Amino acid sequence: MAPGDAHPSVAVTVDLVVLTVRSEQLQALTVQRGEAPYAGRWALPGGFLQPDEDLPDAAARELHEETGLSSDRFHLEQLASYGAPDRDPRMRTVTVAYIALAADLPVPTAGTDAADARWQPVSELLEGDRELAFDHAAILADGVERARSKLEYTPLAAAFCPSEFTVSELRHVYEVVWGTVLDPRNFHRKVTRTEGFLEPTGDTTTREGGRPARLYRVGTVAQLHPPLLR
Amino acid sequence: MAPGDAHPSVAVTVDLVVLTVRSEQLQALTVQRGEAPYAGRWALPGGFLQPDEDLPDAAARELHEETGLSSDRFHLEQLASYGAPDRDPRMRTVTVAYIALAADLPVPTAGTDAADARWQPVSELLEGDRELAFDHAAILADGVERARSKLEYTPLAAAFCPSEFTVSELRHVYEVVWGTVLDPRNFHRKVTRTEGFLEPTGDTTTREGGRPARLYRVGTVAQLHPPLLR
DNA sequence: GAAATAGTGTCTGTAAGACATTATAAG
DNA sequence: CTTATAATGTCTTACAGACACTATTTC
Numbered sequence: 001m002a003p004g005d006a007h008p009s010v011a012v013t014v015d016l017v018v019l020t021v022r023s024e025q026l027q028a029l030t031v032q033r034g035e036a037p038y039a040g041r042w043a044l045p046g047g048f049l050q051p052d053e054d055l056p057d058a059a060a061r062e063l064h065e066e067t068g069l070s071s072d073r074f075h076l077e078q079l080a081s082y083g084a085p086d087r088d089p090r091m092r093t094v095t096v097a098y099i100a101l102a103a104d105l106p107v108p109t110a111g112t113d114a115a116d117a118r119w120q121p122v123s124e125l126l127e128g129d130r131e132l133a134f135d136h137a138a139i140l141a142d143g144v145e146r147a148r149s150k151l152e153y154t155p156l157a158a159a160f161c162p163s164e165f166t167v168s169e170l171r172h173v174y175e176v177v178w179g180t181v182l183d184p185r186n187f188h189r190k191v192t193r194t195e196g197f198l199e200p201t202g203d204t205t206t207r208e209g210g211r212p213a214r215l216y217r218v219g220t221v222a223q224l225h226p227p228l229l230r
Numbered sequence: 231m232a233p234g235d236a237h238p239s240v241a242v243t244v245d246l247v248v249l250t251v252r253s254e255q256l257q258a259l260t261v262q263r264g265e266a267p268y269a270g271r272w273a274l275p276g277g278f279l280q281p282d283e284d285l286p287d288a289a290a291r292e293l294h295e296e297t298g299l300s301s302d303r304f305h306l307e308q309l310a311s312y313g314a315p316d317r318d319p320r321m322r323t324v325t326v327a328y329i330a331l332a333a334d335l336p337v338p339t340a341g342t343d344a345a346d347a348r349w350q351p352v353s354e355l356l357e358g359d360r361e362l363a364f365d366h367a368a369i370l371a372d373g374v375e376r377a378r379s380k381l382e383y384t385p386l387a388a389a390f391c392p393s394e395f396t397v398s399e400l401r402h403v404y405e406v407v408w409g410t411v412l413d414p415r416n417f418h419r420k421v422t423r424t425e426g427f428l429e430p431t432g433d434t435t436t437r438e439g440g441r442p443a444r445l446y447r448v449g450t451v452a453q454l455h456p457p458l459l460r
Numbered sequence: 461g462a463a464a465t466a467g468t469g470t471c472t473g474t475a476a477g478a479c480a481t482t483a484t485a486a487g
Numbered sequence: 488c489t490t491a492t493a494a495t496g497t498c499t500t501a502c503a504g505a506c507a508c509t510a511t512t513t514c
Contacts (some may be wrong), residue, residue, distance in 0.1 A: 008278075008279075008280070008281045009239035009240075009241075010239075010240060010241070010242045010279065011239075011240070012240045012242065012313070012324050048238075049238075049240065049313065049324070050238070051238045051315070051322065052315045053315065054313060054314045054315060055311060055312070055313040055314075055324070078310055078311065080308055080310075081285060081308065081311045081326045082285070083242070083279065083284060083285040083326070084284045084285075085281070085282045085283065085284060092281065094242050094279070094285070094324070094326070096311045096313070096324070166466085167466080167467090168465075168466075183504070183505075183506085184465090184466085184467090185466095185467075185468080185469095185505090185506080186503070186504060186505080186506095188466080188467065188468090189467090189468085189502095189503095190502090190503080192467095193502095204466095206465090206511095206512060206513080208464090208465065208466090209463095209464055209465060209512080209513070210463085210464040210465025210466065210511075210512060210513080211464080211465055211466040211467075211510060211511040211512050212465090212466075212511065212512065213465075213466055213467090214466085214467090225459075226459065226502080227457070227459075229455075229456065229457075229503095396493085397493080397494090398492075398493075413477070413478075413479085414492090414493085414494095415478090415479080415480095415493095415494080415495080415496095416476070416477065416478080416479095418493080418494065418495085419475095419476090419494090419495085419496095420475090420476080422494090423475095434493095436484095436485060436486080436492090438491090438492065438493090439485080439486070439490095439491055439492060440484075440485060440486080440490085440491040440492025440493065441483060441484040441485050441491080441492055441493040441494075442484065442485065442492090442493075443492075443493055443494090444493085444494090456475080
Protein backbone atom coordinates (compact mmCIF):
# COMPACT_ATOMS: atom_id res chain seq x y z
CA MET A 1 0.00 0.00 0.00
CA ALA A 2 1.54 3.25 -1.13
CA PRO A 3 0.39 6.44 0.53
CA GLY A 4 1.23 8.43 -2.58
CA ASP A 5 -1.03 6.44 -4.85
CA ALA A 6 -4.52 7.43 -5.78
CA HIS A 7 -7.04 5.53 -3.77
CA PRO A 8 -10.37 6.09 -5.48
CA SER A 9 -13.39 5.80 -3.28
CA VAL A 10 -15.13 2.45 -3.45
CA ALA A 11 -18.34 1.47 -1.74
CA VAL A 12 -17.95 -1.74 0.23
CA THR A 13 -20.98 -3.92 0.83
CA VAL A 14 -21.59 -7.23 2.53
CA ASP A 15 -23.86 -9.76 0.83
CA LEU A 16 -25.20 -12.94 2.36
CA VAL A 17 -25.81 -16.41 1.00
CA VAL A 18 -28.17 -17.71 3.70
CA LEU A 19 -28.84 -21.41 3.20
CA THR A 20 -31.22 -23.81 4.85
CA VAL A 21 -32.85 -27.16 4.12
CA ARG A 22 -36.61 -26.84 3.71
CA SER A 23 -39.11 -29.11 1.99
CA GLU A 24 -36.48 -31.58 0.82
CA GLN A 25 -34.57 -28.80 -0.93
CA LEU A 26 -31.60 -26.57 -0.38
CA GLN A 27 -33.05 -23.08 -0.18
CA ALA A 28 -31.57 -19.60 -0.05
CA LEU A 29 -32.90 -16.41 1.46
CA THR A 30 -33.73 -13.80 -1.16
CA VAL A 31 -35.09 -10.27 -0.94
CA GLN A 32 -37.05 -8.49 -3.61
CA ARG A 33 -35.55 -5.19 -4.69
CA GLY A 34 -37.80 -2.18 -4.30
CA GLU A 35 -35.79 0.31 -6.33
CA ALA A 36 -33.72 0.57 -9.49
CA PRO A 37 -31.52 -0.94 -10.62
CA TYR A 38 -33.11 -4.35 -10.89
CA ALA A 39 -36.36 -3.12 -9.28
CA GLY A 40 -38.66 -6.04 -8.60
CA ARG A 41 -35.90 -8.59 -9.08
CA TRP A 42 -34.77 -10.98 -6.41
CA ALA A 43 -31.36 -10.44 -4.83
CA LEU A 44 -29.24 -11.71 -1.99
CA PRO A 45 -29.66 -9.81 1.27
CA GLY A 46 -26.87 -7.39 2.08
CA GLY A 47 -25.94 -3.80 2.73
CA PHE A 48 -23.20 -1.27 3.16
CA LEU A 49 -20.31 -1.71 5.52
CA GLN A 50 -20.66 0.88 8.28
CA PRO A 51 -17.79 3.21 9.26
CA ASP A 52 -16.64 1.50 12.44
CA GLU A 53 -17.69 -2.02 11.71
CA ASP A 54 -15.53 -5.06 11.02
CA LEU A 55 -16.59 -7.33 8.17
CA PRO A 56 -17.93 -10.21 10.30
CA ASP A 57 -19.91 -7.72 12.38
CA ALA A 58 -21.49 -6.25 9.27
CA ALA A 59 -22.46 -9.73 8.09
CA ALA A 60 -23.98 -10.58 11.47
CA ARG A 61 -25.86 -7.28 11.56
CA GLU A 62 -27.32 -7.78 8.09
CA LEU A 63 -28.30 -11.31 9.00
CA HIS A 64 -30.12 -10.06 12.05
CA GLU A 65 -31.83 -7.28 10.11
CA GLU A 66 -33.07 -9.68 7.44
CA THR A 67 -34.15 -12.58 9.61
CA GLY A 68 -34.83 -11.01 13.00
CA LEU A 69 -32.77 -13.80 14.54
CA SER A 70 -29.59 -13.53 16.54
CA SER A 71 -26.56 -14.55 14.55
CA ASP A 72 -25.55 -17.24 17.07
CA ARG A 73 -28.20 -19.42 15.48
CA PHE A 74 -26.19 -19.46 12.25
CA HIS A 75 -22.87 -20.72 11.10
CA LEU A 76 -21.39 -17.64 9.46
CA GLU A 77 -18.18 -17.60 7.44
CA GLN A 78 -16.65 -15.46 4.78
CA LEU A 79 -17.09 -16.73 1.24
CA ALA A 80 -15.23 -14.42 -1.15
CA SER A 81 -15.17 -10.86 -2.48
CA TYR A 82 -16.45 -9.64 -5.83
CA GLY A 83 -15.43 -6.38 -7.43
CA ALA A 84 -15.95 -6.28 -11.19
CA PRO A 85 -16.02 -2.58 -12.13
CA ASP A 86 -19.49 -2.80 -13.67
CA ARG A 87 -21.14 -5.07 -11.13
CA ASP A 88 -23.35 -2.23 -9.87
CA PRO A 89 -24.38 0.39 -12.46
CA ARG A 90 -24.74 3.10 -9.80
CA MET A 91 -21.23 3.19 -8.47
CA ARG A 92 -18.04 1.28 -7.98
CA THR A 93 -18.71 -1.40 -5.36
CA VAL A 94 -16.79 -4.28 -3.90
CA THR A 95 -18.85 -6.78 -1.98
CA VAL A 96 -17.60 -9.20 0.63
CA ALA A 97 -19.88 -12.22 0.53
CA TYR A 98 -20.60 -14.44 3.54
CA ILE A 99 -22.40 -17.74 3.78
CA ALA A 100 -24.76 -18.40 6.67
CA LEU A 101 -26.10 -21.89 7.35
CA ALA A 102 -29.10 -22.50 9.56
CA ALA A 103 -31.68 -25.04 10.56
CA ASP A 104 -35.15 -24.62 9.11
CA LEU A 105 -36.39 -21.21 10.24
CA PRO A 106 -39.67 -19.33 10.32
CA VAL A 107 -40.50 -17.48 7.11
CA PRO A 108 -38.39 -14.34 7.21
CA THR A 109 -39.79 -10.90 7.76
CA ALA A 110 -39.05 -8.34 5.09
CA GLY A 111 -36.19 -6.02 5.96
CA THR A 112 -36.57 -2.29 5.93
CA ASP A 113 -35.15 -1.84 2.47
CA ALA A 114 -36.63 -4.85 0.72
CA ALA A 115 -40.12 -5.15 -0.68
CA ASP A 116 -40.29 -8.81 0.28
CA ALA A 117 -38.11 -11.59 1.68
CA ARG A 118 -38.51 -15.24 0.81
CA TRP A 119 -36.81 -18.62 0.87
CA GLN A 120 -36.37 -20.01 -2.62
CA PRO A 121 -34.89 -23.30 -3.82
CA VAL A 122 -31.32 -22.88 -4.95
CA SER A 123 -32.02 -25.03 -8.00
CA GLU A 124 -34.62 -22.55 -9.23
CA LEU A 125 -32.50 -19.50 -8.46
CA LEU A 126 -29.60 -20.88 -10.46
CA GLU A 127 -31.66 -21.80 -13.50
CA GLY A 128 -31.97 -19.10 -16.12
CA ASP A 129 -35.54 -18.21 -15.30
CA ARG A 130 -35.65 -16.30 -12.07
CA GLU A 131 -32.39 -14.48 -12.61
CA LEU A 132 -30.95 -12.76 -9.56
CA ALA A 133 -29.93 -9.11 -9.58
CA PHE A 134 -26.32 -7.94 -10.00
CA ASP A 135 -23.78 -10.78 -9.95
CA HIS A 136 -25.70 -12.53 -7.21
CA ALA A 137 -26.25 -15.73 -9.19
CA ALA A 138 -22.50 -16.24 -9.36
CA ILE A 139 -22.12 -15.47 -5.66
CA LEU A 140 -24.90 -17.89 -4.78
CA ALA A 141 -23.35 -20.61 -6.96
CA ASP A 142 -20.00 -20.12 -5.21
CA GLY A 143 -21.69 -20.24 -1.80
CA VAL A 144 -23.52 -23.44 -2.59
CA GLU A 145 -20.36 -25.06 -3.85
CA ARG A 146 -18.55 -23.97 -0.67
CA ALA A 147 -21.27 -25.50 1.48
CA ARG A 148 -21.21 -28.73 -0.52
CA SER A 149 -17.51 -29.18 -0.21
CA LYS A 150 -17.39 -28.22 3.45
CA LEU A 151 -19.77 -31.04 4.27
CA GLU A 152 -17.04 -33.42 3.18
CA TYR A 153 -14.31 -32.24 5.48
CA THR A 154 -16.07 -30.63 8.43
CA PRO A 155 -19.03 -31.37 10.74
CA LEU A 156 -20.82 -28.40 9.14
CA ALA A 157 -23.86 -30.42 8.08
CA ALA A 158 -24.94 -30.11 11.71
CA ALA A 159 -25.37 -26.37 11.15
CA PHE A 160 -28.44 -27.25 9.07
CA CYS A 161 -29.91 -29.26 11.98
CA PRO A 162 -31.49 -28.20 15.27
CA SER A 163 -29.20 -28.35 18.30
CA GLU A 164 -30.18 -31.96 18.95
CA PHE A 165 -30.69 -34.20 15.95
CA THR A 166 -30.73 -37.81 14.81
CA VAL A 167 -28.35 -39.58 12.47
CA SER A 168 -31.20 -39.81 10.02
CA GLU A 169 -31.78 -36.06 10.05
CA LEU A 170 -28.07 -35.50 9.50
CA ARG A 171 -28.07 -37.90 6.57
CA HIS A 172 -31.03 -36.07 5.14
CA VAL A 173 -28.98 -32.86 5.10
CA TYR A 174 -26.20 -34.56 3.17
CA GLU A 175 -28.64 -36.03 0.70
CA VAL A 176 -30.36 -32.72 0.02
CA VAL A 177 -27.23 -30.59 -0.18
CA TRP A 178 -25.32 -33.06 -2.33
CA GLY A 179 -28.32 -34.21 -4.32
CA THR A 180 -27.40 -37.84 -3.75
CA VAL A 181 -28.82 -40.86 -1.96
CA LEU A 182 -26.73 -42.36 0.81
CA ASP A 183 -26.93 -45.83 2.32
CA PRO A 184 -28.44 -45.31 5.80
CA ARG A 185 -26.45 -48.14 7.35
CA ASN A 186 -23.07 -47.18 6.00
CA PHE A 187 -23.75 -43.53 6.80
CA HIS A 188 -24.67 -44.41 10.36
CA ARG A 189 -21.51 -46.43 10.84
CA LYS A 190 -19.40 -43.70 9.29
CA VAL A 191 -20.60 -40.74 11.33
CA THR A 192 -20.92 -42.51 14.65
CA ARG A 193 -17.38 -43.89 14.37
CA THR A 194 -15.75 -40.63 13.29
CA GLU A 195 -14.19 -39.40 16.51
CA GLY A 196 -15.54 -36.05 17.71
CA PHE A 197 -18.29 -35.68 15.11
CA LEU A 198 -21.31 -36.64 17.24
CA GLU A 199 -21.94 -36.59 20.98
CA PRO A 200 -24.91 -38.65 22.17
CA THR A 201 -27.24 -36.75 24.45
CA GLY A 202 -28.67 -39.92 25.97
CA ASP A 203 -32.17 -39.04 24.81
CA THR A 204 -34.15 -40.51 21.99
CA THR A 205 -36.96 -39.30 19.79
CA THR A 206 -39.66 -40.90 17.69
CA ARG A 207 -40.42 -37.81 15.63
CA GLU A 208 -39.58 -39.67 12.44
CA GLY A 209 -41.66 -42.73 13.34
CA GLY A 210 -40.44 -46.27 13.85
CA ARG A 211 -37.88 -47.29 16.41
CA PRO A 212 -36.74 -44.43 18.65
CA ALA A 213 -33.62 -42.73 17.31
CA ARG A 214 -30.80 -41.56 19.53
CA LEU A 215 -30.29 -37.82 19.69
CA TYR A 216 -26.88 -36.26 19.20
CA ARG A 217 -25.23 -32.90 19.56
CA VAL A 218 -22.40 -31.86 17.27
CA GLY A 219 -18.95 -32.58 18.68
CA THR A 220 -15.92 -30.39 19.00
CA VAL A 221 -13.72 -31.28 16.04
CA ALA A 222 -13.30 -28.78 13.22
CA GLN A 223 -12.22 -31.30 10.62
CA LEU A 224 -13.44 -34.82 9.88
CA HIS A 225 -10.75 -37.49 9.77
CA PRO A 226 -11.22 -39.24 7.48
CA PRO A 227 -13.49 -37.05 5.35
CA LEU A 228 -16.90 -38.07 4.10
CA LEU A 229 -16.39 -37.84 0.36
CA ARG A 230 -19.20 -37.28 -2.12
CA MET B 231 -27.80 -2.85 -0.89
CA ALA B 232 -29.99 0.12 -0.17
CA PRO B 233 -29.46 3.28 -2.20
CA GLY B 234 -30.72 5.42 0.63
CA ASP B 235 -28.10 4.23 3.10
CA ALA B 236 -24.90 6.01 3.81
CA HIS B 237 -22.00 4.40 2.03
CA PRO B 238 -18.91 5.84 3.64
CA SER B 239 -15.86 5.87 1.46
CA VAL B 240 -13.50 2.99 2.06
CA ALA B 241 -10.14 2.42 0.44
CA VAL B 242 -9.86 -1.03 -1.10
CA THR B 243 -6.46 -2.62 -1.45
CA VAL B 244 -5.19 -5.94 -2.72
CA ASP B 245 -2.47 -7.74 -0.74
CA LEU B 246 -0.51 -10.77 -1.84
CA VAL B 247 0.76 -13.85 -0.07
CA VAL B 248 3.36 -14.99 -2.60
CA LEU B 249 4.74 -18.38 -1.65
CA THR B 250 7.57 -20.49 -3.01
CA VAL B 251 9.80 -23.33 -1.89
CA ARG B 252 13.43 -22.24 -1.57
CA SER B 253 16.32 -23.75 0.37
CA GLU B 254 14.18 -26.52 1.87
CA GLN B 255 11.76 -23.96 3.29
CA LEU B 256 8.42 -22.44 2.51
CA GLN B 257 9.15 -18.78 1.86
CA ALA B 258 7.03 -15.70 1.31
CA LEU B 259 7.72 -12.52 -0.61
CA THR B 260 7.99 -9.49 1.64
CA VAL B 261 8.63 -5.82 0.96
CA GLN B 262 10.17 -3.35 3.35
CA ARG B 263 8.03 -0.31 3.99
CA GLY B 264 9.65 3.03 3.19
CA GLU B 265 7.16 5.30 4.93
CA ALA B 266 5.03 5.56 8.04
CA PRO B 267 3.16 3.81 9.38
CA TYR B 268 5.40 0.85 10.08
CA ALA B 269 8.36 2.47 8.28
CA GLY B 270 11.21 -0.01 7.96
CA ARG B 271 8.99 -2.96 8.79
CA TRP B 272 8.38 -5.89 6.45
CA ALA B 273 4.95 -6.22 4.87
CA LEU B 274 3.16 -8.22 2.25
CA PRO B 275 3.24 -6.71 -1.23
CA GLY B 276 0.04 -5.00 -2.32
CA GLY B 277 -1.59 -1.79 -3.41
CA PHE B 278 -4.77 0.09 -4.12
CA LEU B 279 -7.48 -1.21 -6.38
CA GLN B 280 -7.64 1.03 -9.46
CA PRO B 281 -10.91 2.60 -10.69
CA ASP B 282 -11.64 0.29 -13.61
CA GLU B 283 -9.91 -2.82 -12.44
CA ASP B 284 -11.43 -6.11 -11.34
CA LEU B 285 -9.99 -7.75 -8.23
CA PRO B 286 -8.07 -10.56 -9.98
CA ASP B 287 -6.60 -8.01 -12.39
CA ALA B 288 -5.38 -5.88 -9.52
CA ALA B 289 -3.76 -8.91 -7.92
CA ALA B 290 -2.06 -9.89 -11.17
CA ARG B 291 -0.86 -6.32 -11.71
CA GLU B 292 0.60 -6.06 -8.22
CA LEU B 293 2.27 -9.42 -8.67
CA HIS B 294 3.86 -8.25 -11.89
CA GLU B 295 4.97 -4.97 -10.34
CA GLU B 296 6.61 -6.71 -7.41
CA THR B 297 8.28 -9.60 -9.19
CA GLY B 298 8.70 -8.37 -12.76
CA LEU B 299 7.22 -11.68 -13.91
CA SER B 300 4.08 -12.28 -15.88
CA SER B 301 1.29 -13.62 -13.75
CA ASP B 302 0.85 -16.75 -15.88
CA ARG B 303 3.86 -18.14 -14.07
CA PHE B 304 1.86 -18.16 -10.85
CA HIS B 305 -1.16 -19.88 -9.51
CA LEU B 306 -3.23 -16.98 -8.24
CA GLU B 307 -6.42 -17.33 -6.20
CA GLN B 308 -8.38 -15.19 -3.81
CA LEU B 309 -7.73 -15.89 -0.14
CA ALA B 310 -10.04 -13.70 1.95
CA SER B 311 -10.80 -10.09 2.81
CA TYR B 312 -9.84 -8.21 5.95
CA GLY B 313 -11.50 -5.04 7.12
CA ALA B 314 -11.06 -4.37 10.84
CA PRO B 315 -11.74 -0.63 11.30
CA ASP B 316 -8.31 0.02 12.81
CA ARG B 317 -6.22 -2.18 10.55
CA ASP B 318 -4.60 0.85 8.91
CA PRO B 319 -4.13 3.93 11.13
CA ARG B 320 -4.28 6.31 8.14
CA MET B 321 -7.74 5.53 6.85
CA ARG B 322 -10.48 2.99 6.66
CA THR B 323 -9.25 0.18 4.40
CA VAL B 324 -10.54 -3.19 3.33
CA THR B 325 -8.00 -5.46 1.74
CA VAL B 326 -8.71 -8.39 -0.52
CA ALA B 327 -5.88 -10.87 -0.07
CA TYR B 328 -4.70 -13.26 -2.77
CA ILE B 329 -2.29 -16.15 -2.61
CA ALA B 330 0.19 -16.71 -5.41
CA LEU B 331 2.20 -19.91 -5.66
CA ALA B 332 5.28 -20.21 -7.83
CA ALA B 333 8.31 -22.31 -8.53
CA ASP B 334 11.60 -21.04 -7.17
CA LEU B 335 12.16 -17.63 -8.74
CA PRO B 336 15.01 -15.17 -9.13
CA VAL B 337 15.43 -12.81 -6.18
CA PRO B 338 12.76 -10.19 -6.66
CA THR B 339 13.45 -6.63 -7.65
CA ALA B 340 12.20 -3.95 -5.35
CA GLY B 341 8.95 -2.37 -6.45
CA THR B 342 8.59 1.36 -6.90
CA ASP B 343 7.09 1.95 -3.49
CA ALA B 344 9.11 -0.47 -1.41
CA ALA B 345 12.56 0.10 -0.03
CA ASP B 346 13.47 -3.55 -0.52
CA ALA B 347 11.89 -6.84 -1.51
CA ARG B 348 12.98 -10.20 -0.19
CA TRP B 349 11.99 -13.84 0.20
CA GLN B 350 11.77 -14.83 3.85
CA PRO B 351 10.97 -18.17 5.46
CA VAL B 352 7.37 -18.31 6.59
CA SER B 353 8.44 -19.88 9.85
CA GLU B 354 10.49 -16.80 10.74
CA LEU B 355 7.81 -14.35 9.63
CA LEU B 356 5.23 -16.01 11.82
CA GLU B 357 7.38 -16.12 14.91
CA GLY B 358 7.10 -13.13 17.16
CA ASP B 359 10.44 -11.65 16.19
CA ARG B 360 10.20 -10.17 12.74
CA GLU B 361 6.66 -8.95 13.08
CA LEU B 362 4.95 -7.95 9.85
CA ALA B 363 3.21 -4.58 9.42
CA PHE B 364 -0.55 -4.10 9.74
CA ASP B 365 -2.48 -7.37 10.10
CA HIS B 366 -0.20 -9.06 7.57
CA ALA B 367 0.94 -11.79 9.94
CA ALA B 368 -2.65 -13.02 10.23
CA ILE B 369 -3.12 -12.81 6.46
CA LEU B 370 0.10 -14.73 5.87
CA ALA B 371 -0.93 -17.40 8.38
CA ASP B 372 -4.28 -17.80 6.64
CA GLY B 373 -2.56 -18.02 3.26
CA VAL B 374 -0.14 -20.68 4.43
CA GLU B 375 -2.95 -22.71 5.91
CA ARG B 376 -4.89 -22.42 2.66
CA ALA B 377 -1.90 -23.64 0.67
CA ARG B 378 -1.34 -26.54 3.06
CA SER B 379 -4.89 -27.75 2.89
CA LYS B 380 -5.15 -27.29 -0.89
CA LEU B 381 -2.25 -29.68 -1.36
CA GLU B 382 -4.48 -32.39 0.05
CA TYR B 383 -7.36 -32.06 -2.35
CA THR B 384 -5.93 -30.51 -5.51
CA PRO B 385 -2.85 -30.93 -7.73
CA LEU B 386 -1.69 -27.52 -6.54
CA ALA B 387 1.67 -28.77 -5.29
CA ALA B 388 2.71 -28.70 -8.94
CA ALA B 389 2.40 -24.90 -8.85
CA PHE B 390 5.57 -24.90 -6.72
CA CYS B 391 7.42 -26.92 -9.37
CA PRO B 392 8.81 -25.99 -12.79
CA SER B 393 6.61 -26.94 -15.74
CA GLU B 394 8.29 -30.35 -15.96
CA PHE B 395 9.20 -32.07 -12.73
CA THR B 396 9.91 -35.43 -11.17
CA VAL B 397 7.88 -37.32 -8.58
CA SER B 398 10.72 -36.71 -6.19
CA GLU B 399 10.55 -32.95 -6.67
CA LEU B 400 6.82 -33.05 -6.14
CA ARG B 401 7.24 -35.04 -2.94
CA HIS B 402 9.79 -32.50 -1.78
CA VAL B 403 7.15 -29.77 -2.10
CA TYR B 404 4.73 -31.72 0.06
CA GLU B 405 7.38 -32.38 2.67
CA VAL B 406 8.42 -28.74 2.91
CA VAL B 407 4.94 -27.24 2.88
CA TRP B 408 3.53 -29.75 5.35
CA GLY B 409 6.68 -30.07 7.43
CA THR B 410 6.47 -33.85 7.31
CA VAL B 411 8.46 -36.75 5.90
CA LEU B 412 6.71 -38.96 3.35
CA ASP B 413 7.60 -42.48 2.27
CA PRO B 414 9.04 -42.10 -1.26
CA ARG B 415 7.66 -45.44 -2.46
CA ASN B 416 4.12 -44.99 -1.20
CA PHE B 417 4.09 -41.40 -2.43
CA HIS B 418 5.20 -42.49 -5.87
CA ARG B 419 2.48 -45.11 -6.07
CA LYS B 420 -0.11 -42.69 -4.82
CA VAL B 421 0.50 -39.80 -7.20
CA THR B 422 1.20 -41.87 -10.30
CA ARG B 423 -2.00 -43.87 -9.84
CA THR B 424 -4.25 -40.88 -9.11
CA GLU B 425 -5.99 -40.39 -12.44
CA GLY B 426 -5.29 -37.01 -14.05
CA PHE B 427 -2.71 -35.80 -11.54
CA LEU B 428 0.47 -36.40 -13.57
CA GLU B 429 1.09 -36.68 -17.31
CA PRO B 430 4.44 -38.25 -18.27
CA THR B 431 6.38 -36.22 -20.81
CA GLY B 432 8.40 -39.22 -21.97
CA ASP B 433 11.65 -37.54 -20.96
CA THR B 434 13.84 -38.26 -17.98
CA THR B 435 16.35 -36.29 -15.99
CA THR B 436 19.29 -37.09 -13.74
CA ARG B 437 19.42 -33.69 -12.09
CA GLU B 438 18.92 -35.29 -8.70
CA GLY B 439 21.57 -37.98 -9.25
CA GLY B 440 21.03 -41.72 -9.33
CA ARG B 441 18.76 -43.51 -11.73
CA PRO B 442 17.10 -41.19 -14.28
CA ALA B 443 13.71 -40.00 -13.08
CA ARG B 444 10.74 -39.64 -15.40
CA LEU B 445 9.53 -36.11 -16.00
CA TYR B 446 5.87 -35.19 -15.64
CA ARG B 447 3.59 -32.29 -16.38
CA VAL B 448 0.61 -31.55 -14.20
CA GLY B 449 -2.63 -33.09 -15.47
CA THR B 450 -6.01 -31.59 -16.01
CA VAL B 451 -8.03 -32.52 -12.94
CA ALA B 452 -8.95 -29.82 -10.43
CA GLN B 453 -9.54 -32.19 -7.53
CA LEU B 454 -7.66 -35.28 -6.39
CA HIS B 455 -9.76 -38.40 -5.91
CA PRO B 456 -9.01 -39.72 -3.43
CA PRO B 457 -7.23 -36.88 -1.63
CA LEU B 458 -3.70 -37.04 -0.30
CA LEU B 459 -4.28 -36.46 3.39
CA ARG B 460 -1.65 -35.08 5.75
C1' DG C 461 -49.96 -59.11 13.38
C1' DA C 462 -47.85 -55.32 9.41
C1' DA C 463 -45.18 -51.32 8.51
C1' DA C 464 -41.80 -48.05 9.46
C1' DT C 465 -37.46 -46.47 11.00
C1' DA C 466 -33.05 -47.44 13.91
C1' DG C 467 -29.14 -49.83 14.52
C1' DT C 468 -25.66 -53.98 13.99
C1' DG C 469 -23.14 -57.45 11.39
C1' DT C 470 -20.82 -59.57 7.38
C1' DC C 471 -18.53 -59.88 3.08
C1' DT C 472 -15.58 -57.91 -0.43
C1' DG C 473 -12.68 -54.85 -2.94
C1' DT C 474 -9.69 -50.88 -2.67
C1' DA C 475 -6.28 -48.31 -0.83
C1' DA C 476 -2.82 -46.84 2.69
C1' DG C 477 1.30 -47.78 5.66
C1' DA C 478 5.45 -50.48 6.30
C1' DC C 479 9.19 -52.23 4.02
C1' DA C 480 11.96 -55.56 0.48
C1' DT C 481 13.63 -55.69 -3.93
C1' DT C 482 15.15 -54.46 -8.52
C1' DA C 483 16.73 -50.78 -12.04
C1' DT C 484 19.84 -47.32 -13.84
C1' DA C 485 22.70 -43.84 -13.45
C1' DA C 486 27.68 -41.46 -11.57
C1' DG C 487 32.20 -41.92 -9.67
C1' DC D 488 32.96 -52.24 -7.57
C1' DT D 489 30.08 -48.63 -4.25
C1' DT D 490 26.66 -45.23 -3.80
C1' DA D 491 22.74 -42.69 -4.91
C1' DT D 492 18.14 -42.20 -6.46
C1' DA D 493 14.03 -44.26 -9.17
C1' DA D 494 10.58 -47.45 -9.63
C1' DT D 495 7.99 -51.77 -8.66
C1' DG D 496 6.24 -55.39 -5.63
C1' DT D 497 4.48 -57.64 -1.22
C1' DC D 498 2.18 -57.99 3.05
C1' DT D 499 -1.06 -56.36 6.43
C1' DT D 500 -4.57 -53.54 8.12
C1' DA D 501 -8.31 -50.13 7.73
C1' DC D 502 -12.20 -48.65 5.67
C1' DA D 503 -15.91 -47.92 2.10
C1' DG D 504 -19.72 -49.94 -0.54
C1' DA D 505 -23.22 -53.48 -0.83
C1' DC D 506 -26.59 -55.72 1.58
C1' DA D 507 -28.67 -59.29 5.34
C1' DC D 508 -30.41 -59.10 9.64
C1' DT D 509 -32.16 -57.67 14.28
C1' DA D 510 -34.51 -54.05 17.39
C1' DT D 511 -38.18 -51.01 18.81
C1' DT D 512 -41.67 -48.21 17.99
C1' DT D 513 -46.89 -47.01 15.82
C1' DC D 514 -51.10 -48.56 13.85
